[in-house]
Amino acid sequence: MKERVHGLSISLSIAVTAQPPKEESLPQLAERLQAREAGALEQLIERTQSACSRLAVSILKDPELSRDALQDAYFVVFQRIGQLRDCNAIKSWLFRIVTHCCHDILRRRGKEFQAEIEVAEAAPDLAEGFGRQETIRATFAQLPEIDRTALALREVCSMSYEEMAEVLQVPLGTVRSRLAKARQRFIDKFKGVQHD
Numbered sequence: 001m002k003e004r005v006h007g008l009s010i011s012l013s014i015a016v017t018a019q020p021p022k023e024e025s026l027p028q029l030a031e032r033l034q035a036r037e038a039g040a041l042e043q044l045i046e047r048t049q050s051a052c053s054r055l056a057v058s059i060l061k062d063p064e065l066s067r068d069a070l071q072d073a074y075f076v077v078f079q080r081i082g083q084l085r086d087c088n089a090i091k092s093w094l095f096r097i098v099t100h101c102c103h104d105i106l107r108r109r110g111k112e113f114q115a116e117i118e119v120a121e122a123a124p125d126l127a128e129g130f131g132r133q134e135t136i137r138a139t140f141a142q143l144p145e146i147d148r149t150a151l152a153l154r155e156v157c158s159m160s161y162e163e164m165a166e167v168l169q170v171p172l173g174t175v176r177s178r179l180a181k182a183r184q185r186f187i188d189k190f191k192g193v194q195h196d
Helices: 026-034 040-060 063-083 087-122 131-142 145-156 161-168 172-195
Strands: 002-005 008-011
Touching: 026 040, 026 063, 026 087, 040 063, 040 087, 040 145, 063 087, 087 145, 087 161, 131 145, 131 172, 145 161, 145 172, 161 172
Parallel strands: none
Antiparallel strands: 002 008
């Protein structure tokens, strides 16, 4: 672009920078998925897979089973997305589905799975650098399923109490009570493991 200033011709170049497309919010993705738009499910998976995986692993303690739970969960999401009334609740709705899929796997595997966890993690490797982390994992694995779920939602997924109440489908006061009890049981078990 040329502009005349006091009789001089000045050449101006305006750099047009293309801004990257704005990332869609989860509620927007949920709306697209409800409309069955192509690619919406893949984008939702891409955006939420990491957090959902952390939640599943913290409940199941097995990466392979966690992948199975996530496959089940995203299949349920695809099937039931029409039942989601408020797209703003997609995150807690999704976490609730992941939690249910994990619990279904635990129920299917039953006591056999629980015994495997206890045997595998009851004697943690106390080598330097890993000892404390392994002790924490072993302690976490010894907690009842309800405690592991509450701690995973709060500590691993950083959910608010309100979001946890939605995921667990319990009143807010129950969430606070469960979390307090789960934390105390964890501390008591952790102290016991360290003194052994």
